[in-house]
Amino acid sequence: MATMTAAQRNARKKAQSKASYDAFLAVCPSRKLLDRISDKWVTLILCALGGGDEPRSLRYSELSRILAGVSQKMLTQTLRSLERDGLLTRTATPTVPVTVSYELTDLGLSLQQMVRGLKQWAETNMDDVLENRAAHDARTA
């Protein structure tokens, strides 16, 4: 094992983790992570930084404009959390006033692929859901 490369150890650890985490289990850390990423603001921030096509870096004020109606608290809070988890990077340029930009990491980009589908699904199937609700409400009225 002493001759194992870093890449090999990493691959080995990945293989282990695939088997050792299960979000169905209440005590599993991945349950909490799933809870964290299952969030409206997380999805929208990741989608904004993921862009329609190419990933792009955005400033705080740009994000708050794109995510219409988000409070500063939720935006800052969610950004901090995503930064801590290594999903995005925060870069402060010491201008006056200071300029801060956010950018997805590779890890964040991989999650963005997932949540992007979620956002699109919501937009695409909104009408169907609305109809189902109306039908259901009429049936149980």
Added chain:
Amino acid sequence: MATMTAAQRNARKKAQSKASYDAFLAVCPSRKLLDRISDKWVTLILCALGGGDEPRSLRYSELSRILAGVSQKMLTQTLRSLERDGLLTRTATPTVPVTVSYELTDLGLSLQQMVRGLKQWAETNMDDVLENRAAHDARTA
């Protein structure tokens, strides 16, 4: 337009909806729908009913066993909501005691494809996130 078939009208409506919903907008209904489906329990229920491979129907008690630690309230509440939105069907068989089973609809199955990726992402990248958190906390300590 009077000669339009139902399928044509449906296709036309789909095309319209793709353009008219945008979850980035605060007032858009799809924002609320995104919020609704961005939920730990929604993801886990859909994954359970989606199965590892083939979709399967599950009973209430089976679901509560698979989703370890879920309260009856949250399980029932989430199931009702998903039923109302047309993502799953509830079937009560009048035995004694009554037997109730839940099954994904086609719409639910399409969403399951999305959230399944989310759950897997959380399990696969748990280690990376844990390391990022440790590194970040050490840096800002």
Added chain:
DNA sequence: CAGGATCCCGCTAGATACTG
């Protein structure tokens, strides 16, 4: 511009008890 710090309300998750 990009937040930090507080206050505070609403609602919702969770626990408990009961039922057809």
Added chain:
DNA sequence: CAGTATCTAGCGGGATCCTG
């Protein structure tokens, strides 16, 4: 078995005010 009903503590999240 498959829920319903009720209560409460806790916190998510918005509003507001302040700062480097």
